[in-house]
Amino acid sequence: MxxxxxxxxxxxxxxxxxxxxxxxxxxxxxxxxxxxxxxxxxxxxxxxxxxxxxxxxxxxxxxxxxxxxxxxxxxxxxxxxTMDRQLVADFLAYYQDKQSDYCISITTANGLYLLENAHFPFNHFAIEAEQMALFLSRIKRLTSFSELPDEPILKLGMMLPEEQCDDIITGFNTHFSGNLTATTSGYGSVDVIETGxxxxxxxxxxxxxxxxxxxxxxxxxxxxxxxxxxxxxxxxxxxxxxxxxxxxxxxxxxxxxxxxxxxxxxxxxxxxxx
CATH class of the missing domain: 3.40.50.1000 (HAD superfamily/HAD-like)
Structure with missing residues (x-):
């Protein structure tokens, strides 16, 4: 039932x-x-x-x-x-040379943080105009994640080329030594969450x-x-x-x-x- x-x-x-x-x-x-x-x-x-x-x-x-x-x-x-700050630091260190290429994002209650030179492919998502306006209003650009405000972190994410997504996720989940797991919701969108x-x-x-x-x-x-x-x-x-x-x-x-x-x-x- x-x-x-x-x-x-x-x-x-x-x-x-x-x-x-x-x-x-x-x-x-x-x-x-x-x-x-x-x-x-x-x-x-x-x-x-x-x-x-x-x-x-x-x-x-x-x-x-x-x-x-x-x-x-x-x-x-x-x-x-919320996410442990040390886990976030470990994640950023793991991808220190790919933070822009993989369009890494960090979400807090106050916004979604991206690097200035990271390209987010908004056209990948079917989002109604009002929802898209809300999403865009939350984006904040940083020159480095060292500028990230001292706010509780809710989520880590990446936006990957779809053809590379599975390999990158598998590589991260195999080799990252911390307590994080990468998973996808499709279209190259990846969420990185605490394991379990x-x-x-x-x-x-x-x-x-x-x-x-x-x-x-x-x-x-x-x-x-x-x-x-x-x-x-x-x-x-x-x-x-x-x-x-x-x-x-x-x-x-x-x-x-x-x-x-x-x-x-x-x-x-x-x-x-x-």
């Missing part, structure tokens, strides 16, 4: 334009609310973007943001993890709070940063557009994100069987 539904955003819940059908979602969420089935947004994105995307629904759904490090249940913050802190870790906090077993969890994903969540969920769906490694981690296949596969599966497999 499904009691919790968790979904990734980009390439999963969102279509190729970075949008979702709000009217259709409202209809689905109303029925989920009626049946006391929880809906969780599980994303590598921060709450700034997610709050904008789900304006009007914030008091009805839960969030596992920043790849599990920020957990909010209907407005109540449960978990807020992922979407499944954050989601488990919600399951424990609600007294729900993973046997009653349905999850959807399309990227490498969704694998642990898909492995946790008994009812796990990889999107048709997901790479093979993600499909192998799931039990079922959902229609392409362009075809609103998440909502289609929920309507077919949950709502029609209640």
């Amino acid at each position: 499904v009691k919790v539904i968790a979904t990734d955003m980009d390439g999963t819940f969102l279509d190729h334009r970075g949008l979702y059908d709000r009217e259709r979602f409202e209809t689905v969420l109303k029925e989920l609310d009626h049946q006391d089935i929880r809906f969780v947004v599980a994303s590598g994105n921060n709450m700034g973007r997610l709050s904008l995307m789900f304006e009007g629904f914030l008091d009805r759904i839960a969030f596992v943001a920043d790849n599990g490090c920020h957990v909010i249940d209907r407005g109540e913050e449960l978990v807020r993890r 802190l992922h979407k499944a870790w954050g989601l488990q906090h919600l399951l424990d709070k609600w007294g729900v077993s993973a046997e009653d969890l349905m999850a959807f994903g399309d990227g490498g940063n969704d694998i642990e969540m898909l492995q946790l969920a008994h009812h796990s769906y990889a999107m048709d557009n997901a790479p093979d490694a993600v499909k192998e981690a799931a039990h079922f296949l959902a229609p392409n994100h362009r075809d609103h596969g998440v909502l289609s599966v929920i309507e077919r497999e949950v709502l029609t069987k209640i």
Whole structure:
């Protein structure tokens, strides 16, 4: 029996334009609310973007943001993890000659920091104009990461050429000696997270709070940063557009994100069987 539904955003819940059908979602969420089935947004994105995307629904759904490090249940913050500064220093030292080439980014509550000569390929992302404006407003350029303000660090990232992404991630995860893991959400976008802190870790906090077993969890994903969540969920769906490694981690296949596969599966497999 499904009691919790968790979904990734980009390439999963969102279509190729970075949008979702709000009217259709409202209809689905109303029925989920009626049946006391929880809906969780599980994303590598921060709450700034997610709050904008789900304006009007914030008091009805839960969030596992920043790849599990920020957990909010209907407005109540449960978990807020920040990164150890020494781990960040070790990461920057590891890539000291590639910080611009790999478009390394450091995210704090106050902004997203990039080096002045790092090129961020904004055209890789299907983001609605208002969301893009918010994203651009948060970018701060530095001549060196030694100028980084003394603020709690929430996330590390890289933007890599897609054809090199898998090799660079594999090399980092094989050779980096610290407690960090690189994972991808697709399109060359890489998140570097503390080992063991992922979407499944954050989601488990919600399951424990609600007294729900993973046997009653349905999850959807399309990227490498969704694998642990898909492995946790008994009812796990990889999107048709997901790479093979993600499909192998799931039990079922959902229609392409362009075809609103998440909502289609929920309507077919949950709502029609209640």
